Amino acid sequence: xxxxxxxxxxxxxxxxxxxxxxxxxxxxxxxxxxxxxxxxxxxxxxxxxxxxxxxxxxxxxxxxxxxxxxxxxxxxxxxxxxxxxxxxxxxxxxxxxxxxxxxxxxxxxxxxxxxxxxxxxxxxxxxxxxxxxxxxxxxxxxxxxxxxxxxxxxxxxxxxxxxxxxxxxxxxxxxxxxxxxxxxxxxxxxxxxxxxxxxxxxxxxxxxxxxxxxxxxxxxxxxxxxxxxxxxxxxxxxxxxxxxxxxxxxxxxxxxxxxxxxxxxxxx
Amino acid sequence: xxxxxxxxxxxxxxxxxxxxxxxxxxxxxxxxxxxxxxxxxxxxxxxxxxxxxxxxxxxxxxxxxxxxxxxxxxxxxxxxxxxxxxxxxxxxxxxxxxxxxxxxxxxxxxxxxxxxxxxxxxxxxxxxxxxxxxxxxxxxxxxxxxxxxxxxxxx
Numbered sequence: 001x002x003x004x005x006x007x008x009x010x011x012x013x014x015x016x017x018x019x020x021x022x023x024x025x026x027x028x029x030x031x032x033x034x035x036x037x038x039x040x041x042x043x044x045x046x047x048x049x050x051x052x053x054x055x056x057x058x059x060x061x062x063x064x065x066x067x068x069x070x071x072x073x074x075x076x077x078x079x080x081x082x083x084x085x086x087x088x089x090x091x092x093x094x095x096x097x098x099x100x101x102x103x104x105x106x107x108x109x110x111x112x113x114x115x116x117x118x119x120x121x122x123x124x125x126x127x128x129x130x131x132x133x134x135x136x137x138x139x140x141x142x143x144x145x146x147x148x149x150x151x152x153x154x155x156x157x158x159x160x161x162x163x164x165x166x167x168x169x170x171x172x173x174x175x176x177x178x179x180x181x182x183x184x185x186x187x188x189x190x191x192x193x194x195x196x197x198x199x200x201x202x203x204x205x206x207x208x209x210x211x212x213x214x215x216x217x218x219x220x221x222x223x224x225x226x227x228x229x230x231x232x233x234x235x236x237x238x239x240x241x242x243x244x245x246x247x248x249x250x251x252x253x254x255x256x257x258x259x260x261x262x263x264x265x266x267x268x
Numbered sequence: 269x270x271x272x273x274x275x276x277x278x279x280x281x282x283x284x285x286x287x288x289x290x291x292x293x294x295x296x297x298x299x300x301x302x303x304x305x306x307x308x309x310x311x312x313x314x315x316x317x318x319x320x321x322x323x324x325x326x327x328x329x330x331x332x333x334x335x336x337x338x339x340x341x342x343x344x345x346x347x348x349x350x351x352x353x354x355x356x357x358x359x360x361x362x363x364x365x366x367x368x369x370x371x372x373x374x375x376x377x378x379x380x381x382x383x384x385x386x387x388x389x390x391x392x393x394x395x396x397x398x399x400x401x402x403x404x405x406x407x408x409x410x411x412x413x414x415x416x417x418x419x420x421x422x423x
Contacts, residue, residue: 081285081286082285082286082287082288083286084286084288084379113288113379115288115382117381117382117383118382118383120379162376162383165374165382165383166382166383167346167374167383167384167385168295169343169345169346169347169385170343171325171328171329171331171343172325172328172343172345172346172347174345174346174347176346176347176385178374178383180374180376223373223374223375223376223386224375224376225376227287227288227379234287234379
């Protein structure tokens with residue numbers, strides 16, 4: 001319980017730092033936003049470039065698109081609470097157009113547990129693929145902060161076994177020993193995500209997300225569900241809630257066209 | 269919105285608890301039997317309480333000794349594919365012997381509980397001194413607290 005509280009506290013602190021960083025960002029960007037909208041000046045931000053063409057209703061800008069590579073650090077916190085679990089998750093996302101980002105996540109899980117009743121060993125990999133939709137209205141065209149909702153398709157392959165287990169019966173005063181052989185299973189699920197990513201240093205992002213995972217199909221036998229399905233969570237569950245906290249680095253690679261509606265001149 | 273977020277976070281931490289530490293389900297896969305009084309040739313069946321129920325597996329310890337019961341739970345033998353039980357319902361009644369034939373299967377209940385033996389009933393054989401008839405309601409004997417068997421009596 002105390003550990004839960006401490007964890008909660010540390011996450012809250014991290015969140016506070018993130019929020020603060022965002023506030024600073026918006027203050028810094030505000031005058032820039034005005035200058036872009038009205039003067040189309042070159043700004044101090046390198047990411048903002050010249051308008052490509054003029055039309056009556058909108059201006060087309062290009063902004064730098066690239067690959068954001070991240071590590072989900074919340075998986076290391078999971079290890080502290082569930083010592084039998086070792087998870088590593090890397091994330092990547094790339095901007096497709098103004099609002100849409102393609103996202104992919106790769107991960108590995110190893111589960112190992114041993115007590116007086118049974119021993120368990122399992123390991124597997126997973127991948128999720130999907131898109132994020134950015135709700136945040138940008139203050140500057142080069143701004144990369146995101147408040148997003150996303151959807152993912154997840155697939156996991158897991159191998160697991162129970163090298164030894166015991167079955168007790170008090171009434172029959174018996175103990176039977178057995179083992180469950182190495183078995184492979186696959187799982188498919190859908191994830192719904194809400195989260196944000198904030199550029200705290202140049203090209204360096206912190207982000208958190210909450211996600212609900214809904215199992216679509218799971219090939220594991222009902223008599224022995226794996227303790228952990230990589231990327232999903234507890235085996236045998238229909239749905240699973242999860243929180244992620246990631247640090248990522250952004251590598252600019254290409255240009256993305258962005259349409260900015262032109263503000264109508266005010267009538268005086 | 270702020271509170272909703274806090275609640276969401278808290279549920280996440282609850283979900284993060286060590287699942288190998290606690291066993292929240294019962295590991296006992298007991299066979300449940302209830303007693304029914306059959307009146308009007310099976311048209312009216314009512315639950316009935318027998319005043320002095322004595323129950324044990326042949327050659328094993330006593331489960332119940334002269335107690336009033338409307339239902340009983342018995343633990344099938346995990347060592348063999350059949351087990352036999354002695355059932356006496358009242359001091360004046362002739363005792364019956366119930367023989368169960370079944371298949372056994374180890375089942376992983378949860379990370380905290382480990383494995384338990386689950387049974388699938390195949391046949392129930394009985395003497396019919398006091399028992400009139402037997403009805404199997406559910407063949408799957410797992411950790412759900414179910415009534416697998418109904419014993420009918422005419423008196």
